[in-house]
Amino acid sequence: MARLCLLCFFFFLFLAAPAASQQLYFSGFQDDAAVAANLTLTDIAKIEQNGILKLTNDTSRLQGHAFYSSPVRFKNSSDGKVFSFSTAFVIAVVPEYPTLGGHGLAFTIAPSKNLRGLPSQYLGLLNAKDVGNFTNHLFAVEFDTVQDFEFADINDNHVGINLNHMISNVSTTASYFVDDGPTKQNLTLKSGRPIQAWVDYDSSVNSLTVALSPSSTKPKKPILSFNVDLSPILDEFMYVGFSASTGLLASSHYVLGWSFSMNGQARSLDLSSLPSVPGPKKKHTAFTIGISVAAVLIVIIAICVAVLIIWKIKNADIIEAWEHEIGPHRYSYKELKKATKRFRDKELLGRGGFGKVYKGTLPNSKIQVAVKRISHESKQGLREFVSEIASIGRLRHRNLVQLLGWCRRRGDLLLVYDFMANGSLDNYIFDDPDVNLSWQQRFGIIKGVASGLLYLHEGYEQVVIHRDVKASNVLLDSEMNGKLGDFGLARLYEHGANPSTTRVVGTLGYLAPELPRTGKATTSSDVYAFGALLLEVACGRRPIDPKSSSEELVLVDWVWENYREGKLLDVMDPKLKGDFNVVEAMMILKLGLFCSNDSAAARPSMRQVVRFLEGEMGVPEEISAPKVMEGGRNGEGFDDFVNSFASSSFNKFSSYSSTGNKDMDMSFASFSTSPLSLLNGRD
Numbered sequence: 001m002a003r004l005c006l007l008c009f010f011f012f013l014f015l016a017a018p019a020a021s022q023q024l025y026f027s028g029f030q031d032d033a034a035v036a037a038n039l040t041l042t043d044i045a046k047i048e049q050n051g052i053l054k055l056t057n058d059t060s061r062l063q064g065h066a067f068y069s070s071p072v073r074f075k076n077s078s079d080g081k082v083f084s085f086s087t088a089f090v091i092a093v094v095p096e097y098p099t100l101g102g103h104g105l106a107f108t109i110a111p112s113k114n115l116r117g118l119p120s121q122y123l124g125l126l127n128a129k130d131v132g133n134f135t136n137h138l139f140a141v142e143f144d145t146v147q148d149f150e151f152a153d154i155n156d157n158h159v160g161i162n163l164n165h166m167i168s169n170v171s172t173t174a175s176y177f178v179d180d181g182p183t184k185q186n187l188t189l190k191s192g193r194p195i196q197a198w199v200d201y202d203s204s205v206n207s208l209t210v211a212l213s214p215s216s217t218k219p220k221k222p223i224l225s226f227n228v229d230l231s232p233i234l235d236e237f238m239y240v241g242f243s244a245s246t247g248l249l250a251s252s253h254y255v256l257g258w259s260f261s262m263n264g265q266a267r268s269l270d271l272s273s274l275p276s277v278p279g280p281k282k283k284h285t286a287f288t289i290g291i292s293v294a295a296v297l298i299v300i301i302a303i304c305v306a307v308l309i310i311w312k313i314k315n316a317d318i319i320e321a322w323e324h325e326i327g328p329h330r331y332s333y334k335e336l337k338k339a340t341k342r343f344r345d346k347e348l349l350g351r352g353g354f355g356k357v358y359k360g361t362l363p364n365s366k367i368q369v370a371v372k373r374i375s376h377e378s379k380q381g382l383r384e385f386v387s388e389i390a391s392i393g394r395l396r397h398r399n400l401v402q403l404l405g406w407c408r409r410r411g412d413l414l415l416v417y418d419f420m421a422n423g424s425l426d427n428y429i430f431d432d433p434d435v436n437l438s439w440q441q442r443f444g445i446i447k448g449v450a451s452g453l454l455y456l457h458e459g460y461e462q463v464v465i466h467r468d469v470k471a472s473n474v475l476l477d478s479e480m481n482g483k484l485g486d487f488g489l490a491r492l493y494e495h496g497a498n499p500s501t502t503r504v505v506g507t508l509g510y511l512a513p514e515l516p517r518t519g520k521a522t523t524s525s526d527v528y529a530f531g532a533l534l535l536e537v538a539c540g541r542r543p544i545d546p547k548s549s550s551e552e553l554v555l556v557d558w559v560w561e562n563y564r565e566g567k568l569l570d571v572m573d574p575k576l577k578g579d580f581n582v583v584e585a586m587m588i589l590k591l592g593l594f595c596s597n598d599s600a601a602a603r604p605s606m607r608q609v610v611r612f613l614e615g616e617m618g619v620p621e622e623i624s625a626p627k628v629m630e631g632g633r634n635g636e637g638f639d640d641f642v643n644s645f646a647s648s649s650f651n652k653f654s655s656y657s658s659t660g661n662k663d664m665d666m667s668f669a670s671f672s673t674s675p676l677s678l679l680n681g682r683d
């Protein structure tokens with residue numbers, strides 16, 4: 001709080017010197033003519049009344065730039081060697097949500113004041129066409145608060161040196177060395193507190209260093225050093241300044257003060273002199289000093305209270321612009337709290353990868369709902385949340401669990417779904433010998449899920465990949481109709497666009513073998529998971545069953561063996577006691593094998609699957625082997641995967657299943673140490 005008050009008072013000071021030893025010094029940016037003439041602000045950057053340079057506010061998808069108006073000479077001649085330079089600046093990042101920054105800012109040296117950058121992960125610096133091009137002549141030190149896999153970011157709180165590219169040449173977690181000792185202390189960029197950064201380039205030894213500190217004194221040890229000759233990167237005349245952007249999530253990005261020096265050490269900024277209230281005039285008597293101090297204190301307190309109130313209001317149920325764009329109904333937090341009886345444990349229906357699901361009854365309409373609560377610590381959760389409401393709000397199909405509405409309160413994210421009276425499919429087909437589904441019910445559920453999935457793939461304006469089709473995501477309403485739920489992992493991509501490479505998510509046994517290799521979820525990887533679902537519904541077994549003998553461990557292999565030996569129906573769920581339609585059962589099993597083919601190209605599309613299920617088309621008489629055993633090309637990915645799973649995580653998972661998580665749910669996104677997480681979108 002004090003920090004915010006401190007920011008309220010600024011003064012400005014400026015020094016200019018001839019080219020080769022140019023110095024800039026802004027201790028705050030008072031909004032007067034000199035600053036206006038010396039700084040070029042573009043996009044939404046502006047100088048606030050109190051003298052803070054505000055690059056962006058916390059509205060989504062903005063960018064802001066501020067450059068020193070005149071070009072700065074970096075070389076004696078166009079092919080000369082770049083001079084040494086040094087800069088210090090104080091930044092503050094105040095995120096819209098307490099723990100979620102978006103996106104970041106960068107100290108920038110560029111050939112032009114008018115960058116044609118994009119917001120979000122591009123930080124307003126570059127765009128998709130020019131990223132990485134050596135003709136950019138762009139140097140940036142980024143302060144990035146979002147982990148972007150496309151640009152190989154190490155985490156969501158890092159400092160990196162970027163040359164012509166958004167992929168940092170070196171980067172490290174934001175941190176500083178305490179008291180010049182060996183102890184490194186982490187710094188949270190998006191804490192909202194002022195952080196001073198020093199960037200020094202020593203041209204005689206081609207060394208570039210970056211140091212950070214929450215105080216006025218420069219630590220002796222930098223956190224980043226990079227040996228690089230900037231001569232090919234920087235032109236003779238360049239513009240220096242700052243660039244920032246916001247994405248889906250947003251922060252306000254501020255620069256409080258800046259000093260820059262060519263061929264010399266930049267003066268560090270005195271944090272206390274940046275914000276402190278101008279003291280009483282020297283000639284004042286003790287009395288007037290007392291009065292002024294009291295007055296100043298009152299002003300400070302008043303400002304603090306005002307800021308606190310604004311802060312409170314901002315954190316309360318304020319509806320942001322982007323929230324208006326989101327389709328379904330927005331519930332009030334109160335309503336949902338009442339509906340779920342204050343999120344009582346007794347109302348808990350289950351626990352998903354990203355949050356808990358509660359049963360509730362809406363106070364006015366008395367409609368029963370399921371409320372998924374995503375905890376705010378999980379950044380993953382928010383990302384899912386945003387994608388979930390933006391994408392599924394407008395999806396409507398009788399075989400999809402309908403999203404009725406949602407609510408955000410501070411970090412708490414709540415999604416309201418239709419309540420499904422009969423819970424999830426896995427409770428019926430696995431383990432419990434006392435509950436059963438007839439063949440007719442099973443066949444009906446399969447047909448329902450298939451048509452829901454077809455709608456996602458082809459029926460909507462965008463292709464929606466479900467990414468996590470499995471029995472526990474199939475929910476049953478009071479009439480035992482199957483509905484696909486949990487679109488938390490859904491990502492959209494435009495029809496015809498290349499599915500973007502992202503982290504591998506899904507559940508072991510339902511993951512198509514190409515997924516860990518390519519990292520690209522496609523409609524055919526959904527078909528693969530649907531194939532696994534078909535087999536488990538028919539056989540009453542999980543796709544990988546640790547309790548089975550080794551030849552039965554992998555369900556699809558076991559079904560294939562039986563198919564090859566001409567005794568396919570032997571695999572049918574014993575709980576059915578032989579009471580099933582033989583033609584349908586054969587069709588489901590063959591279709592299961594068909595969909596489980598290791599080669600994505602060999603799998604049918606969901607449209608074909610639905611036509612098979614509706615009897616409009618016959619499943620091919622001969623199904624080819626899902627794995628090509630000879631030559632070893634095909635099986636490898638999945639088998640290695642299963643083997644390493646079997647040898648390394650077996651015990652962990654058997655105990656996992658006995659503690660109630662029967663699903664062996666393995667959302668790789670949440671297992672950061674799993675070898676698969678190394679495959680995150682970097683092919």
Ligand SMILES: *[C@@H]1O[C@H](CO)[C@@H](O)[C@H](O)[C@H]1NC(C)=O
Nearest residue numbers: 014016034035037038069070
């Ligand atoms: C920058 O500031 C200085 C000092 O106030 C002033 O003399 C100069 O005209 C300003 N403008 C430019 C473009 O340097």
Ligand SMILES: *[C@@H]1O[C@H](CO)[C@@H](O)[C@H](O)[C@H]1NC(C)=O
Nearest residue numbers: 043044056057058059062321
């Ligand atoms: C942020 O700036 C944009 C552009 O100036 C403006 O439209 C928007 O209302 C601002 N948002 C907030 C929260 O002040």
Ligand SMILES: *[C@@H]1O[C@H](CO)[C@@H](O)[C@H](O)[C@H]1NC(C)=O
Nearest residue numbers: 075076080081082083084203
């Ligand atoms: C630039 O030119 C000046 C004067 O000619 C010279 O003293 C200086 O060493 C040169 N700097 C570099 C980096 O070449």
Ligand SMILES: *[C@@H]1O[C@H](CO)[C@@H](O)[C@H](O)[C@H]1NC(C)=O
Nearest residue numbers: 129130131132133134135136
């Ligand atoms: C780099 O940019 C230049 C000039 O804009 C362009 O001619 C060239 O094709 C670009 N190179 C690549 C690899 O995109």
Ligand SMILES: *[C@@H]1O[C@H](CO)[C@@H](O)[C@H](O)[C@H]1NC(C)=O
Nearest residue numbers: 132162163165167168169228
């Ligand atoms: C910096 O990184 C970019 C992008 O990865 C690469 O093209 C460039 O060669 C690197 N430059 C240096 C000096 O390492």
Ligand SMILES: *[C@@H]1O[C@H](CO)[C@@H](O)[C@H](O)[C@H]1NC(C)=O
Nearest residue numbers: 155157173175184185186187
């Ligand atoms: C600092 O942050 C990094 C990355 O998030 C983490 O691995 C490390 O444990 C943290 N160190 C301390 C001292 O908190």
